[in-house]
Amino acid sequence: MTFERGNIAVADVRLGEQTELCNGVLLVDKKRLAEFLLSRDDNITSCLISLARPGDSTRILCVKDVVQPGCKVWGQGPGEGRRHVLENVAIVTCGKIVGYQEGIIDMSGTGALYSPFSRTFNVVLDIAVVSGLTPHQHEETIRNAGLVAADFLGETTRALRPDTIQTFSAQEDQPVSSHLPRVVYIYMLLSQGLLHDTYIFGRNAREGLPRTIEPLMLLDGAITSGNCVSACDKNTTWHHQNNPVLRELFRRHGRDLDFGGVVLTTEPVSLAVKESSAQKTIILVRELQAKGVILSKEGFGNPDADQMLLTRGLEQIGIKVVAITDEFAGADGFSQSLADSAMEADGVVSVGNANERVLLPPMEELLGPIRDLSRLAGAWPHSLHKDGSLEVELQAIIGATNELGMQRLSCREV
Amino acid sequence: MASQYRVVYSLNQFFAGLGGEDKAYQPPQLLEGPRGPGLLLEKLFPHMEVAATLVVGDNYLAEKTETALQEILALLSPSLTAEGADKIHFLLAGPAFNAGRYGIACGAICQAVQERFSIPALTAMYPRNPAVAVYRKDVLIARAGKDVMAMKEAVQRMALLAIKQFNGEELFPDRHNYIPHGRRKNYFAEKTGATRACDMLLLKLGGQAFNTEYLMPVFDRVQPAPPIHDMARARLALVTSGGIVPRGNPDRIEAASASRFGIYSLKGLLRFSSETHQTAHGGYDPTFANADPNRILPLDAVRELESEGAFASLHDFYYATVGNGTSVANAEEYGREIAKLLLADGVQAVILTST
Numbered sequence: 192m193t194f195e196r197g198n199i200a201v202a203d204v205r206l207g208e209q210t211e212l213c214n215g216v217l218l219v220d221k222k223r224l225a226e227f228l229l230s231r232d233d234n235i236t237s238c239l240i241s242l243a244r245p246g247d248s249t250r251i252l253c254v255k256d257v258v259q260p261g262c263k264v265w266g267q268g269p270g271e272g273r274r275h276v277l278e279n280v281a282i283v284t285c286g287k288i289v290g291y292q293e294g295i296i297d298m299s300g301t302g303a304l305y306s307p308f309s310r311t312f313n314v315v316l317d318i319a320v321v322s323g324l325t326p327h328q329h330e331e332t333i334r335n336a337g338l339v340a341a342d343f344l345g346e347t348t349r350a351l352r353p354d355t356i357q358t359f360s361a362q363e364d365q366p367v368s369s370h371l372p373r374v375v376y377i378y379m380l381l382s383q384g385l386l387h388d389t390y391i392f393g394r395n396a397r398e399g400l401p402r403t404i405e406p407l408m409l410l411d412g413a414i415t416s417g418n419c420v421s422a423c424d425k426n427t428t429w430h431h432q433n434n435p436v437l438r439e440l441f442r443r444h445g446r447d448l449d450f451g452g453v454v455l456t457t458e459p460v461s462l463a464v465k466e467s468s469a470q471k472t473i474i475l476v477r478e479l480q481a482k483g484v485i486l487s488k489e490g491f492g493n494p495d496a497d498q499m500l501l502t503r504g505l506e507q508i509g510i511k512v513v514a515i516t517d518e519f520a521g522a523d524g525f526s527q528s529l530a531d532s533a534m535e536a537d538g539v540v541s542v543g544n545a546n547e548r549v550l551l552p553p554m555e556e557l558l559g560p561i562r563d564l565s566r567l568a569g570a571w572p573h574s575l576h577k578d579g580s581l582e583v584e585l586q587a588i589i590g591a592t593n594e595l596g597m598q599r600l601s602c603r604e605v
Numbered sequence: 606m607a608s609q610y611r612v613v614y615s616l617n618q619f620f621a622g623l624g625g626e627d628k629a630y631q632p633p634q635l636l637e638g639p640r641g642p643g644l645l646l647e648k649l650f651p652h653m654e655v656a657a658t659l660v661v662g663d664n665y666l667a668e669k670t671e672t673a674l675q676e677i678l679a680l681l682s683p684s685l686t687a688e689g690a691d692k693i694h695f696l697l698a699g700p701a702f703n704a705g706r707y708g709i710a711c712g713a714i715c716q717a718v719q720e721r722f723s724i725p726a727l728t729a730m731y732p733r734n735p736a737v738a739v740y741r742k743d744v745l746i747a748r749a750g751k752d753v754m755a756m757k758e759a760v761q762r763m764a765l766l767a768i769k770q771f772n773g774e775e776l777f778p779d780r781h782n783y784i785p786h787g788r789r790k791n792y793f794a795e796k797t798g799a800t801r802a803c804d805m806l807l808l809k810l811g812g813q814a815f816n817t818e819y820l821m822p823v824f825d826r827v828q829p830a831p832p833i834h835d836m837a838r839a840r841l842a843l844v845t846s847g848g849i850v851p852r853g854n855p856d857r858i859e860a861a862s863a864s865r866f867g868i869y870s871l872k873g874l875l876r877f878s879s880e881t882h883q884t885a886h887g888g889y890d891p892t893f894a895n896a897d898p899n900r901i902l903p904l905d906a907v908r909e910l911e912s913e914g915a916f917a918s919l920h921d922f923y924y925a926t927v928g929n930g931t932s933v934a935n936a937e938e939y940g941r942e943i944a945k946l947l948l949a950d951g952v953q954a955v956i957l958t959s960t
Contacts, residue, residue, distance in 0.1 A: 304793075372810040374803075435799035447807055483810045485802050513806040515798055518819065520789035525742065528789060532821040538809050541818040542798040543791045585791070596798025601818055603792060604785045605776065 192361040194407040195273040197264070197353030201280055204242050204312040212347040217280060219314055224343055228316070231339055234324060234332040239317040241558050243283070245310050247298040250551070250581075251283055252559035254294050254589050255330075256416055257308055257429040258282040258337045260344035263411075269392065270407030273356075275348035281311040281429055282344065284337040285559040286318045294422020294589040295581075300552040305591040305600065308429070315558050316340060330386055334417050337428070359407055359441055362450055373451040375481035376436055377472060378409075379497060381426070381489040382457045386419040389426075389489075391455070401456040401472040403479070409437055409453065418489070423545045423591040424517050426489045430590065435597050436485050436515075451479045456501075458494040465493075469500035476510065486514040488594040491545070492530050499533040506535035513538040517592035518602050520544045522584065528602075543592040543600035545585050553579030608654035610768065611691075613684060614643040615698035615714050617707050621660040626857075631662030633677045635684075642700070642760050649757070650764050656693060657684055659714070663706040666713065667860075674717045685722040693724065695767045700729035700749040700759035701736065705864035708736025715744040725770040729759040732784055733934045735862030745770060746784045839953040841911075842920035844943060846928030846936075847901035847960040848886030849877065849894070858927050860887025866926035866939045868946075871919065876905035888929035889960050902958050920952050928959055 199212070207218025221240035228238050243249045260280055266272010283296065296308045303309035318333050380389040382396040389396040391404075391414055404413065414431035437453070444450040456472040459465055476484060484505055488498050495516070502512045518528035518541055528544070574582050585591040592600060618628035620641040639647055639655035646653055659677065666673045685693050696718050698711035711728035718726040729747035730737050737746060747766050749759035762782045769776060778785040794801060801818075808815035833839050850858060856867040874881070877898035884894040884901060899905045902923065911919050924943045928936065947955065 372807070374806060374810075435797055436802065439799045439803045443803060447803075483806045485806055487802075511806065511809045513802045513809065515802050516819070518789055524789035525787060527822055528819060534821060536821050537817055538805050538815065539817045539819040539821070540798050540802045540805060544789045547791050593798070596800070596802055599793045599795070599797050600791060601794040601798070601801070602789050603818070604778065604820075605788050605790045 192271055192364065192405075192407060194266075194270050194359045194410055196357045196359070196410060197273055197275040197348075198278040198355045198357070199275060199348050199351060199353050200278045201312060204244065204280060204314065206242065210344065210347060212351060217277065217312070217344070217347065219344070224340060227343055228318075228336050228339060232332055232335065234320050234328065235318055235336060236321055237319045238336070241315045241317070243296070243298050243313040243315055243558060245298060245303075245312070248555040249298040250302075250554040250557050251285060251296040251298075251313065251315055252557060253285045253287070254296055254422065254559070255284045255286065255333055255419070256337045257427040257589065258284075258341040259429050259432045260341040261412070262342065262345035262349050264349060269411045269413055270405050274411055275345070275351065275353055276432075277344065277348060279311050280344065281308055281313050282337050282341045283308065283313045283315045284318060284333050285315060286320075286333055287560050293419065294425070295551070295583065295587050296589050297551055297554065300554070301549055302551040302588055305549070305585060305588045305598070307590050307597055314340070314344065317559055326386060330417060330419060334415070338415060359410055361405065361407055362444065362452065365445060367445040367449045371445070371447070371449040372482040373449040373480055374440060374483045374485065375451045375476050375479050376440055376453045377476065377484055377486045377501060378434070378453055378455050379458055379486070379488050379494065380414070380455060381418055381420060381494065383460050386417075387490070388417040390415045390417055396455070397457065401454055401468060401475055403475055404453050404455050406437060406441070406450070406453050409434060420490045421545070421586050422589045423586045424488070424490055424594050425589070426593065426595060427590065430593060430595055430597060433597075434595055436487055436595055440485070451481050454479070456497075458490065458497045460493065462496070465497055465500060469497065469504055472501060473504045473508070476505065477508065481510055483511040484513070486512055487596065488514070488516055491517060491519055495530040499531045499536060502536045503533040511538070512536070513540060515540045515542060515594050515596050517542045517594055518544040519546050520602070522546050522548050540596060541602045542594060542596060542598060543585060544602045545592045547585055548582055549585060551581040551583065609652040610694045610771070611654050611656045612646070613657050613659060613681065613693050613696045614639060614646070614655045615659040615661070615696060615711065616641055616643070617710060618660060618662045621658060623660060629662045629664035631660060632665055633659065633661040633673060633680050635659055635680050642756060645757065645760050646697070646764060649761055653764065661710060661714075663710060666710040667706050670713060674713060677714060678717060678721050681718065681722070685718070685724060694771055695725040695727070697763055697767060698726070698728040700747070700756065700763065701734060702749055702753060702755065702759070703731040703734050703751045703864060705735045705859050705862040708734040709739065709862065712736045712740030712744050712746075716740060719744070725767055727763060727767055727770065729763045730784070733938070735864065735931055735935060737784055739862075741784050742786055742788070748782045748784055833954055836916050836954070837914060839916045840918050840920060840951055841907070841916045841954045841956065842947055842952040843871070843902055843904065843907065843923040844955050844957045845902045845923070845925050845959070846931075847894070847925075847958050848884045848927040848929075849882055849898045849902045849925050850885045852881060852883050854883070854885045858885045858925070860885060860927060861929045863927040863929070863931050864935070866924055866943065868922050868924055870921060871904065871923055872921050874904065875908050877902065886927045886929055886960060888927075901960060907956065916954065920947070920950060
């Protein structure tokens with residue numbers, strides 16, 4: 192089985208009379224797109240569409256999800272055939288606060304150093320919904336609108352020839368030298384209910400995990416995000432579509448290591464379930480004959496316990512682990528960083544202290560619901576200064592301390 | 606040659622050459638030019654000049670800390686606020702090596718000076734000096750050896766760090782030989798987290814050295830020893846971190862952040878009394894311990910049990926230190942050393958009292 196990803200990069204995104212990709216420029220007919228979204232979901236009352244380009248003096252507020260537009264060009268099932276993607280374009284959904292933990296994207300200035308979406312051409316959807324929706328219906332409406340819009344824009348690539356095509360093969364079709372160490376990826380998904388959910392093929396991930404999954408399916412967009420957790424370490428749908436650990440393991444397969452598969456696992460809410468989930472995950476990893484494991488995470492606090500349970504359990508049966516985590520060491524950096532620890536966790540990659548504060552300069556344009564600004568996690572009532580600058584913890588910036596390891600940010604002791 | 610950096614150097618009575626314990630109550634005094642390690646500094650770094658040397662006795666500072674610091678700040682104010690050719694660039698204190706009281710003095714002076722005058726003020730200590738735990742958060746402390754043998758290296762490290770700090774350069778604990786403040790700070794690595802994770806895992810799988818990016822906090826849990834089957838045959842010893850010492854505190858165990866433990870005889874002694882023993886501990890009201898030291902280390906009750914045959918014999922020596930702000934690392938070291946001695950003397954059981 193093989194999967195091809197055809198990458199198409201755009202030079203610019205502009206509003207236009209129709210939606211098309213022409214000479215490297217993506218034109219968006221915002222009237223048609225808004226009408227399309229409204230026609231698909233009666234819960235949506237309006238959809239304001241704006242563009243944000245890298246370098247713009249623009250701040251996007253209350254971001255809920257980010258989705259990469261693309262379309263399946265051919266192939267029967269998920270993980271097979273070819274998908275075209277708009278490499279540097281993103282659908283950014285935002286709107287009135289649902290989960291108190293939506294985040295910020297700055298297109299220039301200090302904040303732009305921290306988010307991957309400061310470097311993408313963003314089509315921003317500010318969506319309003321009918322009154323009386325429960326938070327869960329509200330979340331679902333906006334989640335689906337983002338996915339639908341991504342398909343809408345993705346259609347522009349169907350007939351195009353991609354700039355680059357990457358071909359990925361199933362591991363069983365690519366036997367490697369037996370002396371290479373077999374590495375398995377444990378992909379922890381936040382799946383706790385109450386606006387902390389992730390979806391696999393559209394189904395809530397709380398059901399049926401832990402399980403193995405064909406990595407090619409992940410490359411084909413099997414996982415979508417429904418999470419309203421802190422912006423910094425929320426794995427948006429875009430992060431799932433572009434999982435950097437997966438890419439790295441494919442790249443090194445047959446060269447440095449033998450990529451032995453992916454185990455999806457949960458971050459449940461009670462200790463007993465955490466323990467049994469960890470045990471089941473470890474059994475799956477052992478069945479894959481792993482020598483080593485990369486362990487990524489989403490969120491912080493109680494997911495630290497899952498990461499430590501898995502690390503301890505695997506190391507105790509001789510499977511080496513490297514865990515990726517962010518830190519919450521306090522604004523001054525003097526607090527203990529994690530909610531749980533394990534002696535066995537001697538290989539940890541830190542993707543940054545999310546409590547560290549940054550001063551974001553004023554921006555000319557603000558997109559999204561400005562009134563909700565000081566209610567974001569990572570902000571506080573006096574975050575917004577008189578001159579329009581904004582002092583926040585990195586926690587408030589989408590993807591700043593992504594625990595799939597998307598960013599270069601790290602943390603050290605000084 | 607005009608000096609590039611003008612320094613005020615802070616020393617205790619001993620390193621300034623005023624005297625030993627007899628001068629430990631020396632009030633703060635500002636002397637012109639270098640003394641002791643300051644002379645070495647000028648020799649090692651010809652572009653540095655020690656404009657003045659601050660001397661203060663260890664005990665004076667330890668016992669009257671607040672007053673002493675106020676006096677020191679007043680004494681230093683004219684030179685540390687001077688501008689132009691008289692401007693002082695930084696203050697150096699120590700090295701204090703593993704000396705607890707001197708370490709506290711160096712740390713306290715550096716902290717007060719940098720806070721008041723906003724100039725770099727740094728010191729050097731052995732990493733296990735009890736003062737490290739107290740001051741490393743706020744004070745830049747160069748890593749020094751245990752004793753005066755490491756003087757040259759310590760002065761060198763301190764001076765190089767001072768220059769870097771003065772110039773606002775980024776500091777790395779390993780590269781620049783200082784004791785980390787214990788603060789987590791973000792930086793941009795060359796590679797993404799995912800790439801670093803794969804690199805680290807491959808090193809780990811290959812049995813090669815790798816550096817974790819977050820060292821797990823490890824909490825020590827001591828397994829209790831198995832119970833003694835027959836106490837009637839056991840040899841018992843007394844150990845305390847409550848500071849009970851013979852009168853006069855012959856080993857000068859510090860009232861806080863003890864840098865040692867003492868070994869004292871119990872031969873022929875039926876009980877402690879206020880004539881024979883006292884407490885050296887600075888962390889509690891000493892009135893009742895001094896009136897009857899058995900309240901902290903119950904020799905009287907143990908002798909009674911001995912006569913009743915509750916255990917075979919009491920070991921002839923007891924071991925005492927002060928568990929008041931004493932670093933965990935030091936406490937572990939004393940525990941190991943004491944245990945070694947007890948085992949060699951055939952002791953099977955210990956009553957360990959603390960306060």
